[in-house]
Structure formats: C-alpha cells, structure tokens
Amino acid sequence: MNDLNKDRPLSPHLQVYKWQMSSLLSITHRLTSVINTAGISVICFWIIALYLGEDCYKYFSFFISSAVGKFILVGFTWSFCYHLLNGIRHLFWDIGYGYELKTANLSGIFVLVSSFLLTLGLWVLS
Amino acid sequence: MSNMVVKKWLLQRITAVILVPLLIWFLSVFIGLVQKDFQSIILFFKDNVNFVLSVIFLIIVFSHMKLGMGEIFEDYIQDNRYKSVANLIITALATILPLITIVSLVFIKFN
Numbered sequence: 001m002n003d004l005n006k007d008r009p010l011s012p013h014l015q016v017y018k019w020q021m022s023s024l025l026s027i028t029h030r031l032t033s034v035i036n037t038a039g040i041s042v043i044c045f046w047i048i049a050l051y052l053g054e055d056c057y058k059y060f061s062f063f064i065s066s067a068v069g070k071f072i073l074v075g076f077t078w079s080f081c082y083h084l085l086n087g088i089r090h091l092f093w094d095i096g097y098g099y100e101l102k103t104a105n106l107s108g109i110f111v112l113v114s115s116f117l118l119t120l121g122l123w124v125l126s
Numbered sequence: 127m128s129n130m131v132v133k134k135w136l137l138q139r140i141t142a143v144i145l146v147p148l149l150i151w152f153l154s155v156f157i158g159l160v161q162k163d164f165q166s167i168i169l170f171f172k173d174n175v176n177f178v179l180s181v182i183f184l185i186i187v188f189s190h191m192k193l194g195m196g197e198i199f200e201d202y203i204q205d206n207r208y209k210s211v212a213n214l215i216i217t218a219l220a221t222i223l224p225l226i227t228i229v230s231l232v233f234i235k236f237n
Contacts, residue, residue, distance in 0.1 A: 040191065
C-alpha cells in the first residue's frame with residue numbers, strides 16, 4: 001500500500017471519456033505520434049539502405065512500389081500531416097489563443113479535413 | 127523535479143516550433159524523392175542544403191519523439207520500474223537510430 005501511495009496518479013484511461021470532437025482529436029494526436037515514431041524509423045532504415053548500396057536498396061524500392069508499401073506510405077503521410085496541423089493548433093493554445101468552444105471545434109474540424117486534403121495534395125502533386 | 131518537468135514541457139514546444147518548417151520541407155520533398163531511382167536519391171543527399179536540413183531534422187525529430195513518448199508513459203504506466211524500462215528503450219532508440227542514420231548520411235555525402 002505504501003508503495004502505491006508514492007506513485008503519482010495516472011491519467012484516466014480512454015474508455016471513461018464520452019466521445020466528442022475534442023477528445024477524439026486529442027487521442028488521435030497521440031495515436032499519430034506513435035505512428036510517426038514508426039514512420040521516422042522506417043525513413044531511417046530507408047537512408048541506411050541507401051548507404052548500404054543499390055543491391056540492398058532495391059528490396060526497399062520493390063516494397064515501396066507495391067500496393068501495401070504505397071498504402072503504408074500514404075498512411076504515414078496522413079499521420080505526419082495530422083500531427084503537424086494539430087500540433088500547430090496546440091501551439092496556438094500554448095500562447096493562449098483558440099480556447100473558446102466554438103473556435104476549438106472549428107479549428108479541430110479544419111485540422112481533420114486539412115490533414116486529408118494535404119495528404120491528397122502531396123501525393124497528387126509529387 | 128518540477129523544474130525538470132517544466133524544462134521538458136518547454137523543450138517539447140521549442141522542438142515542435144522548429145519542426146513545423148522542417149516537416150513541411152521534408153514532406154514536400156520526400157514523397158517525390160522516394161519514388162525516384164537510387165542515383166537521384168543519392169544526389170539529393172549529396173547536396174549541402176539537403177544534407178544539413180536532413181541532419182537537423184533527424185536530431186530535432188528524435189528529441190521531440192523522446193519527450194513525447196516520455197509524456198505518454200508518464201500518463202499511462204503506473205509502475206515506476208516499467209516506466210523506467212520504457213523510457214530506457216525510447217532513449218536507446220532515439221539515440222542509436224538517428225546516430226546510425228546520420229553516419230550513413232555523412233558516408234553518402236562524402237563518398
């Protein structure tokens with residue numbers, strides 16, 4: 001019991017929240033942070049494969065050009081876009097803007113829609 | 127202790143602000159780049175500006191990642207021993223992976 005008391009309290013686990021825009025976006029921000037960790041790791045392996053030479057890289061490029069590889073890359077792109085846009089939203093909160101309920105909801109919808117549009121735009125234009 | 131937490135909070139925001147332009151740069155070049163052939167990608171990383179930006183991007187992104195993951199562990203892992211192990215794994219990942227990658231970039235650039 002004593003040991004238990006020394007620990008700081010945990011955040012309430014996700015099941016206890018009522019689903020709403022703000023919580024959904026907040027959870028997605030954390031979810032994308034974990035996906036981005038995987039994404040940036042893959043990018044590291046991509047660069048290491050480049051250094052190891054063309055023979056090693058061809059396996060990577062084969063995977064990237066497959067349908068599964070494309071799907072994963074597009075997924076990572078969306079995850080990065082979302083985290084970037086919602087991160088900017090968080091930074092505005094940190095300097096004290098955008099807390100009004102209406103503004104927060106609107107900026108949330110804007111972030112969500114823009115993350116998909118940005119992903120689409122990046123892949124269409126490249 | 128609280129000072130340390132404040133420092134981490136601030137560092138998380140500072141790295142985030144630096145990452146905004148870096149990630150925009152990265153996303154705008156990466157998707158086109160990844161679809162190019164081996165030689166073109168090598169040439170891209172041999173360029174001075176691309177090389178420097180890539181190295182800075184890797185260092186900042188992994189610092190930001192380590193801070194963020196630490197925050198998630200703080201929220202959801204109660205047992206301090208498990209938390210330490212989780213933090214140790216993330217610290218190792220956030221140190222070794224960018225280090226090997228940056229060394230690879232240096233070899234690509236100067237070979």
